[in-house]
Amino acid sequence: MIFTLAFRNLFHDRIRLAVTLVGILFSIVLVAVQLGLYLGASRMITANIDHADADLWIMPFGAKSFEDGGLLMGTRERHQALATPGVAQVTPLVVRFTEWRKPAGGSTRVVVVGTDAEDGAVKPLSLKTGTWEDIKAPDSIAVDETYLKDLGVDGIGDTAQIGPSRVKVGALTSGVRSFTQSPYVYTPLSRARSLVGAEGSDLATFHLVKVYPGQDVEQVRTNLLNRLEGAEVLTTGEFHQRSLRQWLFRTGAGVALIGGALLGILVGTVIVAQTLYSSTKDHINEFATLRALGSSSGYIHKVILTQAGLSAVIGYVLGMVLALLIVLASQSTPLPIVMTPQLAAGLFTVTVFMCAISAVSAIVKVTKIDPATVFSR
Amino acid sequence: MTRKKSAAPAAKENKPKPKPEPVLSATNIVKELGRGAGTVMALKGVDLRLVPGELTLLMGPSGSGKTTLLSILGCIMTPTSGELTVAGTKTAGLSPDELAVLRRDHIGFIFQSYNLFPTLSALENVRIALDVRGQKGYEAARRCEEVLREVGLGHRLRNFPGNLSGGEQQRVAVARAIVSSPSIVLADEPTAALDGENGNAVMELLARIAHEQGRSVLAVTHDPRTLPYADRVVRIEDGLIVGEERRPEGLDAPEITDLTKRRKAHA
Numbered sequence: 183m184i185f186t187l188a189f190r191n192l193f194h195d196r197i198r199l200a201v202t203l204v205g206i207l208f209s210i211v212l213v214a215v216q217l218g219l220y221l222g223a224s225r226m227i228t229a230n231i232d233h234a235d236a237d238l239w240i241m242p243f244g245a246k247s248f249e250d251g252g253l254l255m256g257t258r259e260r261h262q263a264l265a266t267p268g269v270a271q272v273t274p275l276v277v278r279f280t281e282w283r284k285p286a287g288g289s290t291r292v293v294v295v296g297t298d299a300e301d302g303a304v305k306p307l308s309l310k311t312g313t314w315e316d317i318k319a320p321d322s323i324a325v326d327e328t329y330l331k332d333l334g335v336d337g338i339g340d341t342a343q344i345g346p347s348r349v350k351v352g353a354l355t356s357g358v359r360s361f362t363q364s365p366y367v368y369t370p371l372s373r374a375r376s377l378v379g380a381e382g383s384d385l386a387t388f389h390l391v392k393v394y395p396g397q398d399v400e401q402v403r404t405n406l407l408n409r410l411e412g413a414e415v416l417t418t419g420e421f422h423q424r425s426l427r428q429w430l431f432r433t434g435a436g437v438a439l440i441g442g443a444l445l446g447i448l449v450g451t452v453i454v455a456q457t458l459y460s461s462t463k464d465h466i467n468e469f470a471t472l473r474a475l476g477s478s479s480g481y482i483h484k485v486i487l488t489q490a491g492l493s494a495v496i497g498y499v500l501g502m503v504l505a506l507l508i509v510l511a512s513q514s515t516p517l518p519i520v521m522t523p524q525l526a527a528g529l530f531t532v533t534v535f536m537c538a539i540s541a542v543s544a545i546v547k548v549t550k551i552d553p554a555t556v557f558s559r
Numbered sequence: 560m561t562r563k564k565s566a567a568p569a570a571k572e573n574k575p576k577p578k579p580e581p582v583l584s585a586t587n588i589v590k591e592l593g594r595g596a597g598t599v600m601a602l603k604g605v606d607l608r609l610v611p612g613e614l615t616l617l618m619g620p621s622g623s624g625k626t627t628l629l630s631i632l633g634c635i636m637t638p639t640s641g642e643l644t645v646a647g648t649k650t651a652g653l654s655p656d657e658l659a660v661l662r663r664d665h666i667g668f669i670f671q672s673y674n675l676f677p678t679l680s681a682l683e684n685v686r687i688a689l690d691v692r693g694q695k696g697y698e699a700a701r702r703c704e705e706v707l708r709e710v711g712l713g714h715r716l717r718n719f720p721g722n723l724s725g726g727e728q729q730r731v732a733v734a735r736a737i738v739s740s741p742s743i744v745l746a747d748e749p750t751a752a753l754d755g756e757n758g759n760a761v762m763e764l765l766a767r768i769a770h771e772q773g774r775s776v777l778a779v780t781h782d783p784r785t786l787p788y789a790d791r792v793v794r795i796e797d798g799l800i801v802g803e804e805r806r807p808e809g810l811d812a813p814e815i816t817d818l819t820k821r822r823k824a825h826a
């Protein structure tokens with residue numbers, strides 16, 4: 183009967199129900215979009231770091247993110263690192279902004295990422311068309327299919343120029359987007375060096391370190407730091423965090439996204455609390471009657487909480503439908519919104535929490551009911 | 560349901576009828592309402608006992624304290640002073656939730672404006688009275704249907720209050736009050752909103768509940784049409800009990816048309 187009563191109370195006043203649901207819907211969609219953008223941005227920012235099969239990253243001191251490494255370290259550092267106890271493998275990686283000249287004129291900034299895939303450090307990022315072998319062909323590079331237009335090319339086989347060198351699209355990745363909006367251009371290490379004007383050198387932006395199985399990563403890090411001067415050594419997790427901090431918090435973007443989500447929760451809570459309170463006020467005589475009939479206060483609280491819970495579930499379902507439509511629509515934009523099962527579950531928790539908080543004022547209201555009012559109607 | 564007319568055979572043997580134990584007894588109840596300068600002494604020392612199997616009417620002018628007394632007897636309001644015992648439990652010092660339990664276990668209420676839940680059907684309105692007592696499921700539903708049939712609403716189970724006449728709504732309320740088999744039924748002006756025929760039907764029901772089910776029924780009223788159904792009439796004025804009449808032994812309820820007239824005739 184608690185459920186029946188809650189359900190009927192809720193559906194008795196359709197307009198109020200609509201307002202409640204719009205409130206929850208608004209919250210869910212806002213929170214979903216904000217957090218989905220945050221997730222999408224995070225993934226973009228750290229995709230290259232997360233894809234690398236490395237335990238430790240050796241980088242020039244103060245490198246803020248994947249794109250901010252400079253070109254400083256050479257073979258000397260590599261050998262020093264290789265000689266460090268516990269180190270199994272050291273792979274150089276070149277990452278550098280440079281100019282891409284479109285075949286039809288004009289240019290755009292790209293990020294050249296150079297690595298030798300057979301070293302195993304950076305797995306070719308979701309190659310969609312072509313293989314790593316295709317990228318090893320003369321002049322060949324891989325770019326993401328979503329940036330073809332920005333790069334002024336149509337697809338495999340098209341050519342452009344980076345610096346003085348001709349490049350040819352030999353493979354395509356899918357869904358590898360760049361937070362800086364400068365497309366990544368993947369190519370083997372030596373070609374990358376020549377594309378960024380360091381032809382023939384042994385320079386690298388990062389050295390990716392694999393430690394021997396069973397080795398204490400912290401210990402290896404300390405060993406590395408003792409040998410390498412002016413370099414920093416971060417675990418993959420730390421570098422991931424540092425990149426996020428750089429792009430999402432130094433720039434304020436992340437704060438805006440999370441702030442927006444919190445605002446969504448706040449507005450939703452206020453709307454639901456308001457409608458639930460006014461519903462309880464409208465049904466106050468019924469609650470007083472229940473009390474007169476001898477119901478416990480817990481029984482009445484359960485009716486209100488069930489009303490809140492029902493609103494949460496209905497609002498969540500509607501909100502998620504709308505949020506998923508928005509997520510779908512965002513997939514072709516420069517910053518696609520990401521929805522994960524965890525985020526969906528998190529949103530449900532937020533919704534239930536929001537509705538439970540909203541029920542507080544209504545519960546306080548019924549707690550003050552004087553059952554004597556049942557006779558004075 | 561508790562104590563059925565156990566006294567009946569004894570009466571035939573012409574022995575003095577043993578007085579049934581009261582299920583509710585109120586002693587020297589005082590109630591002040593309002594605060595400060597606006598304080599009203601609604602009850603000024605009321606004594607009242609209710610025994611099983613009797614329909615008692617509480618009559619008095621408007622503002623005399625009837626509703627206040629009913630609220631106190633029903634453990635809905637606490638008296639300023641005085642002692643109230645319900646089904647053997649002294650109510651002094653009980654918490655609101657303990658009072659709720661006392662109401663739940665022993666008292667059924669009927670209100671002037673029915674106080675039905677507009678969003679629940681007749682059957683559901685009765686079921687909720689069992690539901691708050693933790694009685695759910697098929698058995699409870701069947702019991703509710705049975706009681707609704709008893710009050711003549713077997714054909715209105717799925718109707719909502721909005722689709723029932725006033726008389727039917729009050730009968731739903733009666734069913735709700737008795738479904739849990741309380742020993743005490745308290746009704747505040749149960750016929751005030753009803754026309755003669757419907758009012759009589761409800762009073763007949765209350766009399767049957769008292770006589771056939773052995774409950775103790777107290778109805779507040781100022782409607783003289785209710786008199787024929789009473790076993791006993793208590794009069795209240797200005798917060799004090801000013802008189803009490805009892806239906807003489809051997810008289811069937813409908814024959815005592817007006818106790819007031821009878822008293823005047825005696826005088």
Ligand SMILES: Nc1ncnc2c1ncn2[C@@H]1O[C@H](COP(=O)(O)OP(=O)(O)O)[C@@H](O)[C@H]1O
Nearest residue numbers: 592593599601620621622623624625626627628
């Ligand atoms: N909440 C209240 N505050 C102050 N006075 C009240 C309150 N409720 C009732 N009264 C007064 O108490 C007296 C008894 O009221 P009540 O029991 O409702 O009378 P009845 O039911 O016989 O009409 C009346 O004088 C009424 O005005």
Ligand SMILES: [Mg+2]
Nearest residue numbers: 622625626627
């Ligand atoms: Mg009254």
